[in-house]
Amino acid sequence: MGFRLPSMSRREGEGAARGFDVVPMRRRHLRAVVAIEQAIFPSPWSASLYLSELGQGSTRAYFVARCDGVVIGYAGLMLAVGEGHVTTIGVSQPWQRRGVGRMLLTKVARAAIERGAEALTLEVRVSNTGAQSLYHEFGFAPAGIRKNYYAEVHEDAIIMWAHGVQSAQYAERLDSIEKRLRPGSSPWVGGGGPP
Numbered sequence: 020m021g022f023r024l025p026s027m028s029r030r031e032g033e034g035a036a037r038g039f040d041v042v043p044m045r046r047r048h049l050r051a052v053v054a055i056e057q058a059i060f061p062s063p064w065s066a067s068l069y070l071s072e073l074g075q076g077s078t079r080a081y082f083v084a085r086c087d088g089v090v091i092g093y094a095g096l097m098l099a100v101g102e103g104h105v106t107t108i109g110v111s112q113p114w115q116r117r118g119v120g121r122m123l124l125t126k127v128a129r130a131a132i133e134r135g136a137e138a139l140t141l142e143v144r145v146s147n148t149g150a151q152s153l154y155h156e157f158g159f160a161p162a163g164i165r166k167n168y169y170a171e172v173h174e175d176a177i178i179m180w181a182h183g184v185q186s187a188q189y190a191e192r193l194d195s196i197e198k199r200l201r202p203g204s205s206p207w208v209g210g211g212g213p214p
């Protein structure tokens with residue numbers, strides 16, 4: 020994490036001016052998604068795996084975050100009865116720690132809630148404490164360990180759950196996270212200038 024200039028921590032309106040958005044993932048985004056995936060994950064998903072996920076209809080919700088039309092991150096959700104499983108979340112390295120992950124997780128959580136999920140779950144590497152901090156912010160708490168879940172790196176996963184996501188308290192939590200993303204949902208609010 021680089022040094023942050025306090026004077027650059029809120030550049031009002033620039034996010035909107037530069038055209039940040041989070042939109043449903045489409046086939047045309049996959050080249051960029053897989054390029055990011057390959058750069059940030061030891062065992063990246065392939066384009067065909069993403070294609071298969073996108074073909075699963077209403078049981079899936081995948082999003083990309085873009086800056087000026089360029090994909091800078093993505094996240095996915097699998098819906099089962101009453102549960103939303105966050106299947107993946109990734110942000111292009113130069114854009115990390117600028118609020119893009121927070122923006123994507125807000126979108127995924129809202130999609131799960133809209134579709135009736137009562138709880139959200141995900142797995143995260145034991146050593147990935149940065150991601151765990153992000154998940155704590157969204158009310159996820161550790162609930163168990165999956166031994167050697169990431170076999171390629173010989174690492175266990177922590178299973179995390181956020182319960183009661185249909186509650187008023189959870190709506191308040193999401194609202195307050197979203198407020199931190201404004202104005203213009205700029206991913207560099209609180210995160211210095213653009214990379």
Ligand SMILES: CC(C)(COP(=O)(O)OP(=O)(O)OC[C@H]1O[C@@H](n2cnc3c(N)ncnc32)[C@H](O)[C@@H]1OP(=O)(O)O)[C@@H](O)C(=O)NCCC(=O)NCCS
Pocket residue numbers: 059060108109110111114115116117118119120121122142143144147148149150152153154209
């Ligand atoms: C994990 C990941 C998705 C987070 O996205 P991001 O855009 O970098 O995260 P954000 O800027 O939205 O971070 C929000 C908060 O999460 C926490 N956080 C995120 N990354 C962190 C890190 N590397 N170290 C410590 N805290 C971190 C912080 O609390 C942060 O808030 P702050 O910057 O105001 O302190 C992204 O770093 C990434 O793609 N990492 C590589 C792939 C990965 O690990 N994916 C998750 C698999 S479970």
